[in-house]
Amino acid sequence: MTWWEWLVVGALLGAACWTDLRRMRIPNGLNLIFAAGGLTYHGLSHGSQGLAWACLGALCGIVPLYAMNRLGGIGGGDVKWFGAFGTWAGPSLAFELLIVSVLIGGAIACVVLALRAPGLRSLGRKLRWPWGDHPAAGGRKIAFPFMLAVAPGFLILLGKG
Numbered sequence: 135m136t137w138w139e140w141l142v143v144g145a146l147l148g149a150a151c152w153t154d155l156r157r158m159r160i161p162n163g164l165n166l167i168f169a170a171g172g173l174t175y176h177g178l179s180h181g182s183q184g185l186a187w188a189c190l191g192a193l194c195g196i197v198p199l200y201a202m203n204r205l206g207g208i209g210g211g212d213v214k215w216f217g218a219f220g221t222w223a224g225p226s227l228a229f230e231l232l233i234v235s236v237l238i239g240g241a242i243a244c245v246v247l248a249l250r251a252p253g254l255r256s257l258g259r260k261l262r263w264p265w266g267d268h269p270a271a272g273g274r275k276i277a278f279p280f281m282l283a284v285a286p287g288f289l290i291l292l293g294k295g
Contacts, residue, residue: 135223140292142171143222147281147288150215154279158265160211165218172221191220195228212280231287239283246276 258270
């Protein structure tokens, strides 16, 4: 990807993070504009091959996350965002971001679980937790926005590429 493509994708990631952190929701309109922009750009700049590449990138973002969504692991906005990201970044980077984000999300989940441990519970109660049940309270509706894992994953890919 060129520097300005990274810039566009980074700006759209920033918008998705902002809404996900505040409302645990990524608006469909944002995802639609993001995906339409990627499809249009690659279609106009690389013809039918570019359009096919962008569509394959969207599938590489959507299919694995759709399975996670059906299992209750993530929201539909995250699935659509990854599909839109794939239209810009293509299949390889979409899949790489997916893998890195899932690993970071797993690490976040381990920290959240650790906050339930007797020794850390009092520390955990001091942390503000605006998404669902507080981890230290022991509730079953603990959640966090997946963009908390996607943003650092994106920075890792940016540093790599």
